[in-house]
Amino acid sequence: MSDEMELKVVGHSQPKLDGLALACGTEKYVADDLPQGTLVVKILWSPHAHARIVSIDTEAASALKGVRAVLTWKDLPRVPHTTAGQGFPEPSPYDTFTLDNKVRFVGDRVAAVAADNESIAAQALALIDVKYELLPAILDPRDSMERGAPIIHDEPEAHVVIPVPYDPATNLAAACQASFGDVEKGLAEADFVVEREFSTHQAQHCPMEPHVALAWIDPRGRLVIRTSTQVPFHVRRIVSQRLQLPVKQVRVIKPRIGGGFGSKQEVLLEDLVGAMALKTRRPCLLELTRKEEFISSRTRHPQILNVKAGVKKDGTLTAFDLNILMDTGAYGSHALTVLSNSGSKTLPLYRWQNVCFQGTTVYTNLPVGGAYRGYGATQAYFPLESVMDELAEGIGMDPIELRSRNHIRQGESSPIFEALGEGRSGVAQAVESCSLAKCIELGAQEIGWHQKRGRFRNSTAAVRRGVGMCCLMQGSSIPEIDLASAYIKMNEDGSFNLLLGATDLGTGSDTIMAQIAAEEIGTEPSAFNVYSSDTDLTPFDVGAYASSTTYLSGQAVRKAAAKIREFIILVASRMMDVPMAQVSVAGSSCIGPSGQILTFAQVATHSLYVADQAQIQAGASHIAHKSPPPFAAHFAEVEVDTDTGEVKVLTYVSATDCGTAINPRLAQGQVEGAVLNGISFALTEQYLYDQRGRMLNPDFNSYKVFGAGDVPDIRTILVPSWESSGPFGAKSVSEIGINGPMPAIANAIFDAVGVRLTRSPFTPETILRALKRL
Amino acid sequence: MKLIFTLNGEERSCTIEPDEKLLTTLRNLGTTSPKKGCGEGACGSCAVLLNGTLVNSCITFAATCSGAHVTTVEGLGHPNDPHPIQEEFVKAGAVQCGFCTPGMIMATKALLDSNPDPDRSQIMSALDGNRCRCTGYVKIFEAVGNAAKRLSTSKGDGGKP
């Protein structure tokens, strides 16, 4: 591997810079720091899945003592937009209004009040008198495009701003396709063919902090919004669009936030709370309850995936045909890009001779899909890796062997990289870094694959065990589209302020950015004050999504740091009166040709006060020209109780190639959190609805997420590789881990009890039915 | 009505609504480490020690806390003088977004106060009411184990109790 060097700071498990403050409770989240006189904003939600608002009478609500404002669709300009936090022009349809005269799912917005306290706000909501004209509702995506289906977005304003498929008259929210070769021919040439329909279900991110935003008008009349967001700059742009304010008049700040996982890659509350602040001239706080978080924020898009795949006896993968029907719910945020990612992040993994991918996203009158860690790949890895297992069985080959023979390798490419982008065409790339083979080897060893696989095939015991595995890839940032930038300035004591737009949602990105900058400059991470995600004070960054923070934003930081290093050397060289080329940097000092040493403090003080005064500062921007995939191999050992249908994960091993792990402990933490989320998604989480489209289980007591008492033995291996286009060899790590559990567990269940599951979640009832015990 | 109680060692006096929950009272007093994650005792983000016992403050009526001793992470330590449990959480990588962390640390304190040498299953059980969506709990269990070792070896040499 070229360009490797001895790294002093990168590659070390530096504790998070904000860790101690978080553990001591001194860091502030949005709702922890409220100006005096903050009003509470509450939203009236629709009880109907599909209805027009015929009339809405807010007189009694407005007259209630302590109510400061009531807003309905009549009070706001009608600006169609997308809530999706994506770069402009967004690939998601502009089909949403801050408040509309139509409701499209149970939990859609009807009106909002701002009041002195929560109790008065709740009373005011109850006084709003709404008359609805009920409309027939679509609760199944297979009904959405049927002839005569009700049109969910019949408003004339719904449109797309880039040329992508969109036809609201048929409830089509998005479509995409990519293919190469001839799948029918490939299937005909195969010795063994698998054809199955799979489905994945709706789930919620369950960040421990629900969505929350605080807005106020500053002394000069600007709108300031402090919000729990992954995308502060998109928030600024979209709020200014929706409230018809110049961007200059809006400031967005992200403080500490309590998790996101994609749910906060969305401009969900900020327009409304901003409108309230403008109307009342008071600070306004809008905080979703947990129930509202489940119903009225965002979810993982459910998908129905039809697969046909073929393999020859010698393990050649001849064809893969994937057809997806995705349900975006009532609004189309991320409707195209989650769909296209289902193909773009899965199809390049193996060398298929012929591929055909088609996908359609439709509207239904259900809670809305959005960005959720994995972003379409999570859904598609279930059929891909289940089918790989079945193909292997079909030709009598070990499932690891089939994958090992066919996975993409260093130096190879796939036509899919160019064919599938994010609303525009993709970017061709060859894989520079890939240690997947090593991941497979180490993971198999750790779980005891060869000792355990197949042990219970002939067993009739009630409780049986099995092992299953899968391979994965994801991406690192959105090439040619997403922008990151960073700025560094030096203080007289040799410390630095690092200002960057990149968004730390608890991932520790502030910390790893300090590590990257410290490594590049030749100092310690503790020398940095990191300040991020304030649209006034920090330079632009698209935000935390598409696994881009380390790879993209980190490289912007490295570039800025490189300029700082050069500036420091310039000043030192003048102080020493030697050529720049003779000055080196190490350990927060500059060293001259005859061994003279100047500390960073001396250099900075000189530059600020003494001669040739200048602020040592630099900024840099970065866009990526490829999206180098991280890779992983996951292995699950399960125990299945065939009497009760219960599946218990005993051990879960992941081996991940994220290039260089800038901070190994934080990288492991990303994988571990993603893995447990994936396990819980596979086994226990699900949205349950009544026949009118109302969610029945919007709380932690009835929507089951794995808790501390449920954690299996999770073992995490990081397998290095070197990606020269990333900072110090790094790729991404934040999403890939969540995609493994569903296929690995499904494959392990097959090993244990011989049934192939095609519908998630794998509840006890699902297992019993598959075993024909029910 | 008036409520007088001890918060992190200091006597506090405030006016509360009859149905007010302890979580609201604490946050109104500026002690914002206990968080509202669900409002119904199902997530543990609000967990505090009430007379040394771990409870969900979002479902504790403040009116029942007259004369009680309440402890939150602010009372355990400060970034300039942290408690060993707080330090071990940070060192282990057990703090990601940090929203669950105060409740998690109070659950750890409650555990180690009564069981200084817990095994893994006891740790899992003691934390079973504190939800974390970021970490997968792996580093949290490691942190608790490390804190237990550290607190038991530092006994008698003036370490924090």
Add this chain to the structure above:
Amino acid sequence: MGRIQSILRPETIAEAVQLLRQGNGRAAVLAGGTSLAVRSPANVDTLVDISALGLHGVAGFDGGLSIKARTPLAHVAASAAAQQFLDGVIPTACNRVASTPLRNMITFGGNLFQPLPWSDLPALMLALNADFVVTQEQTRTISADTLYAPGARSIVKPGDILTEVRIPAPPPDSRAVFHKVSRTGFDYATLDVAVAATMAGSTIAACRVVLGCVRTLPIRVAAAEEELIGKSPSPQLFASAAAKAAGSIEPAHDFRFSQEYRRHLIKVWVRRALHETFGTSEAIR
């Protein structure tokens, strides 16, 4: 949801009873408060905090077990007396309820007296035929059979305060088992099964088989009990008793699961509970 206007903290039982009666249906007992804090009945505006009434403690008596009503589940589970009683079946059950902080708040009496459909302990108390000591002006004892009989709402009168739960000394060669089925550890039950039995030599002299969280109240499975009594334990017997249980109880509708699945679980878990009950090598006094 009701809006609480006042929380009162009497220092004697007599005072507490008076406050409840004065409330005229608008006053309710506040024990652990974990349900009332989330959802109080529409008509309730006054809570009577019973924490100062000394209703706290677990002790053995004449081979039986007495648990004061306001004892938190965590204390019951930790008490030596409860751990030694019937092989610790009561602590086993307590430790399956909710989560650690909630077990510090939920009281033994609160989980049992006027229980909610998801309360776990009633099934076990019905299996043990516990006695509930209730006080108003006078003290009376209500058996679990009576308290949990369908339509038993009128047994508990406004002003009643549960002070103690007493589980009588089990006859020699008795054993009891409790199992909660749930999706994750911290969860409402999919199903609770409680079995209590007494042997006479090698035959089953007495047996209660109780299901919890399948109806609003725990329910004894008479068909299974009849199948078992007077017979010798055997796998075939357990299977047939379990089949009868599944056939005779119609689970109440639960949006989380199908009826079919819950009936299947009844069959599986009654059988397993019976194996566990009679598989112990030694009766516990």
